[in-house]
Amino acid sequence: MGAMQIREKADVCVIGAGHAGCEAALACARMGLETVIFTVSVDSIALMPCNPNVGGSSKGHLVREVDALGGEMGKNIDKTFIQSKMLNISKGPAVHSLRAQADKAEYSRSMRKVLENQNHLTIKQTEVCELLAEDMEIKRDNENKTAKKRITGIKTFTGAVYECKAVILCTGTYLKARCLCGEAITHTGPNGLQAANYLTDSLKELGIEMRRFKTGTPARMDKRSLDFSKMEEQFGDEKVIPFSFSTNPEDVQIDQVSCWLTYTNEKTHEIIRGNLDRSPIYAGVIEGTGPRYCPSIEDKVVKFADKERHQVFIEPEGMHTNEMYVGGMSSSLPEDVQLAMYRTVPGLENCKIVRNAYAIEYDCINPRQLFPTLEFKEIKGLFSAGQFNGSSGYEEAAAQGLIAGMNAALSILGKEQITIDRSEAYIGVLIDDLVTKDNFEPYRMMTSRAEYRLLLRQDNADLRLREKGYMAGLVSEETYQATLKKKAMIDAEIKRLKNLSVGASKNVQDFLISNGSSTLKTGTNMAELMCRPELSYDILAELDVDRKPLPDDVIEQVEIEIKYEGYIVRQLHQVRQFKKMEKKRIPEELDYHDIKSLRLEARQKLISYKPVSVGQASRISGVSPADISVLLVYLEQYNNKK
Helix, strand or coil, X not given: CCCCCCEEECCEEEECCCHHHHHHHHHHHHCCCCEEEEECCHHHCCCCCCCCEEECCCHHHHHHHHHHCCCCHHHHHHHHEEEEEEECCCCCHHHCEEEEEECHHHHHHHHHHHXXXXXXXXXXXXXXXXXXXXXXXXXXXXXXXXEEEEEEEEEECCCCEEECCEEEECXXXXXXXXXXXXXXXXXXXXXXXXXXXXXXXXXXXXXXCEEEEEEEECCEEEHHHCCHHHCEEECCCCCCCCCCCCCCHHHHCCCCCCEEEEECCHHHHHXXXXXXXXXCCCCCCCCCECCCCCCCHHHHHHHCCCCCCCEEEEEECCCCCCEEEEECCCCCCCHHHHHHHHCCCCCCCXXXXXXXXXXXEXXXXXXXXXCCCCEECCEECEEXXXXXXXXXXXXXXXXXXXXXXXXXXXXXXXXXXXCCCCCCCHHHHHHHHHHHCCCCCCECCCHHHCCCCCCCCHHHHHHHHHHHHHHHCCCCHHHHHHHHHHHHHHHHHHHHHHHCEECCCHHHHHHHHHCCCCCCXXXXXXXXHHCCCCCCCCHHHHCXXXXXXXXXXXXXXXXXXXXXXXXXXHHHHHHHHHHHHHHCECCCCCCHXXXXXXXXXXHHHHHHHCCCEHHHHHCCCCCCHHHHHHHHHHHXXXXXXX
């Protein structure tokens, strides 16, 4: 009797179970679609192969936004963190960012439990080798002869076929991965896990443009071999603020572990410089491009030769292990050089390495092949998220995974897909940068990338994005109504404070003097007083005797909205101008060869990128403001003819 091929049916197949894959699969399943998530190892679900932390500058914003849209990362880190800290509190609220050190094993275990108990979601440990697709239609023009295809399923290494309506690629750093530690090269994924060696060829056959990137991670050390007396102790915040808007703040007030700070020195740098010829990066062994904003220690020593020292953070990997993570010293140098280098750092003189530092190279895509919905332009039903899109970081991956998952589900359900633009969220900035700019290195989110960052604060992510999550079906009616109630309370309190007159009585003048504030020459209102840097909502309680108690998160919004009103109004005006350009849609069938006044470079770029709006077209490098003016005139004529 002949062998029977296994054939299964699903709505969505998610390839990869890292931070992107988890969010994508949960979104699809929670929207009622039968979803299968494939991983080379069930033990690697939501793995943190690099530093086990979530958040940090700008990345904390992404986690809050994922949570506001109905994602899982914020809830999971709230359950599994061992230290939490709000960064940049000496600066304005636009750049405040939450960062939490996770218990690596617990984070992975907790997320796996969520996936295992999610209705409509199946976990499958196997390697996906091939994407199955069929031709839809042939689209031809002078420069672009590509067949538009539609995804029909996937095939695994064992020969099983899963027929589906959408596939989400979340392969992270696993495709044709190889790890490098000096001359020692292993063809594995992160942490020695199995690489995925077959899918790249299938992607290339579908006409997908591939790239080779690299990232790296530092050594892990045995805690017992370190001398913490030579380091600076780093404590968590006294009052912990949760990542998730749905987490009860009382539940995260836990005993926290310490992290530690030490520094490299000239001796460290000497050892590195003396062994650069043995570094795969500098010996030309590594083909992939590394991340600019998370460089190896070799890169730091070479590129910042004038710096006498670099920060080194020693952070625990979890509560039930002695492994310590050496932040700031990722490397691909040989094992003997690593040991000598690390032992020059104060507190690490007798360190014992549990896991060597390594660089990892992997295949990923050029993300300009994607729409802002994260669907491939030429392959219907194929979505892509995470490091596979040329980004770096757990948070960037989770954000893309959630958007890809939501849009794959909406597409199957026959509903309009969601696009989040630059004025609405850091997620919008992240995706827009990926799909419209030439990214020749792993992309990292930063607050400086967001033009409207005063509006896109981490504290108001729920007010900005809950509605989109609710419309997609990922945010419950109860949660959405609670957000609407919160917004109404904020608006009502701001209005009350603006209408509450404060006279120049002796009582008021004495209060102002006692709080280091100048006296009044004439009457004012409570909101005007709150704009003074030395006065706050809490301090003004003495003058505002009739105020009703309000939740802390409402008070926070009231204070920020009043104190920064001038700047906020200015940014809202800028957003209105931005939205005008985003609303000017470019028809998919538009032939740029018909626009005679376009410069050749602009025409080539526009044909290559296929922007969906004039706003997106304006952000493509090589497309000038003059080209945009030409495009606008042509579009007006084009639309009038229709």
